[in-house]
Amino acid sequence: LNNGMFVQVRRMLHQFPPEDVALILESSPQSERKSLWQLTDAEQQGEILEELNEDARDSILALMDTENLVAATEGMDTDDLAYVLGGLNDSEYQDVLAQMDAQDRQRLEQALSYPEDTAGSVMNTDTITLRPDVSVDVVLRYLRLKGDIPAGTDALYVLNKNDELLGEVPLASLLTCDPAASVAEVMNHNAESIPVGMEDSEVAKIFERRDLISAPVVDDHNKLLGRITIDDVVDIIREDADHTMMGMAGMDDDEDTFAPVLKSTKRRTIWLTVNLGAALLAASVSNMFEATISEIATLAILMTIVPSMGGIAGNQTLALVIRGLAVGHIGDSNAKTLIWKEVAIGLLNGFIWALLVAVAVVIWKGDVNIGYVIAGAMFINLSIAGLAGVSIPLLMKKFNIDPALAGGMALTTITDVVGLFSFLGMATIFLRA
Amino acid sequence: LNNGMFVQVRRMLHQFPPEDVALILESSPQSERKSLWQLTDAEQQGEILEELNEDARDSILALMDTENLVAATEGMDTDDLAYVLGGLNDSEYQDVLAQMDAQDRQRLEQALSYPEDTAGSVMNTDTITLRPDVSVDVVLRYLRLKGDIPAGTDALYVLNKNDELLGEVPLASLLTCDPAASVAEVMNHNAESIPVGMEDSEVAKIFERRDLISAPVVDDHNKLLGRITIDDVVDIIREDADHTMMGMAGMDDDEDTFAPVLKSTKRRTIWLTVNLGAALLAASVSNMFEATISEIATLAILMTIVPSMGGIAGNQTLALVIRGLAVGHIGDSNAKTLIWKEVAIGLLNGFIWALLVAVAVVIWKGDVNIGYVIAGAMFINLSIAGLAGVSIPLLMKKFNIDPALAGGMALTTITDVVGLFSFLGMATIFLRA
Structure with a gap:
């Protein structure tokens, strides 16, 4: 954005409808947002703010003083007003409130009185x-x-x-x-x-x-x-879908595509911390079998296969159940049928993949006994993966935990632990001299 | 569904609007669907079919003969007609077509002439x-x-x-x-x-x-x-969101929550096969270091931690980029900024988690040298994870591959291979006697 283009960009931004300007701002790195915002049409700024996602809205709000903000929000729909001002901290919010006219203030307080994510918080009052x-x-x-x-x-x-x-x-x-x-x-x-x-x-x-x-x-x-x-x-x-998709990957769906590095890193910490715990738990399972592993090094090489297959199979079931819960297909009356179905798939998958992996391992390593052990572990882990994939989200739903957020991590932890324990455990029983 | 309730259920199904009957059918196991369908109002069957998801539609179509189907589809909107008949095989389709009146046939052929997933395939012709x-x-x-x-x-x-x-x-x-x-x-x-x-x-x-x-x-x-x-x-x-969410877990978004076990198992095979390939690839990386592992068994116990953290960090970036591409935030002009940003996060994450994991491992295993090795491997893998998480979906998009489908598997393969290779490789260089 050099000086020569200044006038041109300004004209462009003034011509675009506010929703397009919002998209341009969201698609711009932090450093450019400030300059772009100053080139927008002051009359449009309120409507642009309404259209921005939360993170982008907050980065723009940081650029505005109270006076600007009050001017921009004048005459805004209550639900939009509540959204825009939702990005302010308490003292800023009180400042804005103090400068609003009495009627707007009352409408805003009304709108904010409904709990977030309810019909009240998204409704408009412009009925005829x-x-x-x-x-x-x-x-x-x-x-x-x-x-x-x-x-x-x-x-x-x-x-x-x-x-x-x-x-x-x-x-x-x-x-x-x-x-x-x-x-x-x-x-x-x-x-x-x-x-x-x-x-x-x-x-x-x-x-x-x-x-x-x-x-x-x-x-x-x-x-x-x-x-x-x-x-x-x-x-x-769109937000619910984003929430599910991003949540399953351990991300906050409010995260701005171009959020600052430090802020993003901080946001991603929780999930990495939880995963480190899960990884150390899995490592401590392997640790129980240190003697076996040091005796037969091949086990160390093969021990990641069973957990990996269990994680994939379990996640397939998990995704199906999360979708089913979201769409409203799954209730108390048919939960049992679903559990049986997914367990049956788990058993069948377990049988098929036990056979295939065992054959592959026997050909690779030339050791029939290791083939038996990996087949047994694979069968156990894929059956458990099916059961866990369907019961984890159903249980979480019962306890009002969002299965899209915590389900995947809980599942992978189970399939990792069960996979390692069954593989190394059976190896200890059957393969040690 | 016993005999006593027969009349009651029938009355209930006749009273419900077609979209509710469709939801009930989708929420019912295969075995009950047949009986329920026979109790539905014949006049409503066309509208119910329109509302069903693909798998459920196909299971119902299998219960209907051509005559019923022609009667049910009479006067249907072209886009709905195209959807319902999309579940038939060629010979069944020709049978239905032959029994339709000329006008309906022409409208249908018109609707089917537009490629799937374009504006033409979802439009109606009832304009004023x-x-x-x-x-x-x-x-x-x-x-x-x-x-x-x-x-x-x-x-x-x-x-x-x-x-x-x-x-x-x-x-x-x-x-x-x-x-x-x-x-x-x-x-x-x-x-x-x-x-x-x-x-x-x-x-x-x-x-x-x-x-x-x-x-x-x-x-x-x-x-x-x-x-x-x-x-x-x-x-x-809704379908696009489903497709992304289910696709990321290696599932077909058309999969019916209550699909038959054999059909589901078959559908889930592809992803498990691909994953087996990836798992064997990772195992073959460990296999290169068999001598090192057999010398120091602790390595086997710790070697899953680095790939696991890389997988999570990479998937966070991947989810952000897939969302950004879907919403239209990411284009050629800002791709570079995004890559730098995610690589910076990767480097920062790498530094933080290298330190934390090294401290944890040194406390656990009491071996400072293993701490150095795991810290180095963690730093390398998390940096690569950031780079891979942003460049894989951008590259896939360039080659018209859906990053939601193949991105996660490609990413995990890279973080597994890099994680194992860097950890075991550095251990071989620095730890072997």
């Missing part, structure tokens, strides 16, 4: 509501007078005098029905309404299954609080 | 189109006469006499604008149109970024061919 007794013609005139319908609106909500949700009128119905009809006559009574405390991943499942574009959010007494739109649901689905 | 010169009032009367707007419609498309797309009129605009205005006056000229050959994951990115609900699909000459709706895009996002 109707009374059941007015005629469609009146509604049409009202809309024309209003002159604007919020983005993502596919239905208007019908409320009684107590603000309780009675149903919804799709925009499409307004266009096709008889204008003389009343709202009560044309409304859909079976509108899928979302309880405000529902987990956001549940909300996403409902949207997916029912092909919804928006849905009303209600409290315990069926009072309308706001609505959730499909664009927020798409974000939830 | 307008001419630019008519007035909004005429459009409103036309819609009222038509009486029905296809689900997922948020805009009508404006075409010229050659069926070329000029723009779109959102339903919301029809409700708010002056009825005397012409379509040309109220239409949005900047409608985001999708080229028919665009990859479906690209389509999903555009929908996500622009918060679209539907978008017109056009051919090379800007002629309108159909439209894509957000519900199909949500399916694409």
